[in-house]
Amino acid sequence: MRVEAGLTSVLSGWPPPVLDAGGPFAQPVVLLTWALLIGGTIVLIVVLAALAVALWGKPSLRRRLGGDRAIWIGGVAFPGVVLTALLIWGLRLTGDLQATGPRADEMRVRITGEMWWWRVAYLDAAxxxxxxxxxxxxIPVGKSVLLELASADVIHSFWVPNLAGKMDMIPGRTNLLRIQADRPGTYGGQCAEYCGGPHALMGFAVVAHTPETFARWQAGRRAPPPPEAQRGAELFRTSGCAACHTIAGTEANGLAGPDLSHVGSRRTLGAGILPNNRGTLMGWIADSQTLKPGNRMPGYKQLAPEDLAALAAYMESLK
Amino acid sequence: MGVRIALIAALLLAGCENVGLAPNPAGTEAVARGRVAAERLGCGACHVIPGIWPAGTSGPSLANFRNRASIAGRQANRPDRLAEFLLDPAGTAMPRQPMSARDAADIAAFLHSAPQSAHAR
Incomplete structure (x- = not known):
């Protein structure tokens, strides 16, 4: 039931918990966040206390507060020392987060931000x-994964707070980000750079597997799609779906929209916004514009209910 | 003066709750579970249900469903009949959704619960 619990948390526990590190590339960010928050709070309290003294304190205290000594210590020495120390500590703490090329035997995935979804391509060593x-x-638990982040249109930002900090996806560039999950589960993500229209509905899910379930998942992914749901497959061809979508092993080879070869095994629909089942598939195909206004898929309300059901059954069968 | 302000504040806050007919505790639990189940199944992909996101319009709106006379125009709108219908909506455009009998009963209780407000979340 772990996956089921994860699904619920992805969909209804929005936004994902930001201060709960799920791996070594999120821990420094969380630690730095707490240090800044607590340190900043202490400084704020000291400043407010000084303000109170300046307003209502005894004349002798106020004189000392307004003297050169207080200015040099509180205004120059203290911030100079604290900010320099913080900078050195922060750079050392987050130095390992700067991802360079792939390590030996490291899993590589290219993720491309598109308005308003994520194209995912698992890469081999070459x-x-x-x-x-x-x-x-x-991803498998306990192993680092190198993400090559790109954009097909505008600037997006990849952010799965439990696993790593944010990384922008910039047109014409490939930015590297390393993630790792130390416990199995589903981790929610969200585009963190405003990218137009339904930006807020551009969600993402990282599913971390134990080694056994990850091997099973990989094996399932390389299998050809099942030949069932013939009527839905026929409708997919005749309704024009293939102009934008690819389904491996069929004539459908459109590239504008998400690859649907394994859509039935995904946890969510519409980029992390809906659970994935027969009913939500039908609702999405019929009227995706109401659910995610402005997204690039037109609604297909003209389809008869039984055709919608057949298409949804076909999508569901593509595991 | 302070007491009066506190009283007024208490009255205003009480107005935030649904203080309609006093529901029985078991019933309110089922309603709460039903809301969670409806969210988990994504009923909002096709139906407007106050308090549930999204608010799809390809199926009929379920706002104030408890005031309806019938379920899909074919049988009396009672929670037990609704639960049966949810488990097997054969003959309508709605597909069978992956839910247990308990989910169905809970969702029926949720749809029959006291006035749902859009701010119920």
Whole structure:
């Protein structure tokens, strides 16, 4: 039931807990956040106390507060020492977060931000795409994974707070980010740079597996899609879905929208905004514009209910 | 003066709750579970349900559903019938959703619960 609990937390526990580090690349960020918050609070209290003294304190205290000595110590020496120490400590603490090229045997995934979803490509050692997916990333626990972050249109920002800090996705650039989850589960993510219209509905899920379930997931992903749900497959072809969507092993090879080869095994629909089941598939296909206004998929309300159901059944069968 | 302000504040705060008919505790638990189940299943993908996101319009609105006379225009709108319908909505555009009998009973209780406000979350 772990996955079920994770799904619920992804969908209804929004936004994901920011101060709960799930791996070594989030811990420094959380630690730094607490240090800044607590340190800043202490400084604020001292400043307010000094203000109170300046307003209502005894004349002798007020004189001392206004003297050169107080200015040099409180205004120059203290911030100089504290901020320099903080800078050195912060750089050392977060130095390891600067990802360079892939380490030996490290899993690599290219994630491309698009308005308003995430294109996911699992790469082999030579950088060739092995598995195509969208809006979801599966990783093994306890191992670092190198993400190559890019954008197909405007600036997005990849942010799975439990696993790492934010990293911008900038057109024409590839930014590297390393993530790692130390316990199995589903970790919610969110585009963190305003990218237009339904930016707030551009969610993401990272699913961290134990080694056994990860191997099972990988094996399942490389299998060809099942030949069932024929009527839905026929409708997919005749309704024009293939103009934008790819389904491996079929004629459908559109590239504008998310790859649907394994859409039935995804946890969410519409980039992290809806659970994925027969009913939500039908609702999304019929009227995605009401659910995620402005997204690039038109609604297909003209389809008869039984056709919608057949299409949804086909999508569901693509595990 | 302070007492009066406190009283007024208490009255104002009391207005935030649904103080309609006194519900029985078991019933309110089912309603709460039903809301969670409806969110988990994504009922909002097709239906407007106050307090549930999103508010899809490809299916009928379920706002104030307890005031409806019938379920999908075919049978009396009672919570037990509604639970049966949710488990097997055959003959309508609605598909069978992955829910247990208990989920169905809870969702029926939720849809039949006292006036749902859009701020119920």
């Amino acid at each position: 950088g060739r795409t092995v598995i195509r997916d969208a809006n979801e990333l599966h």
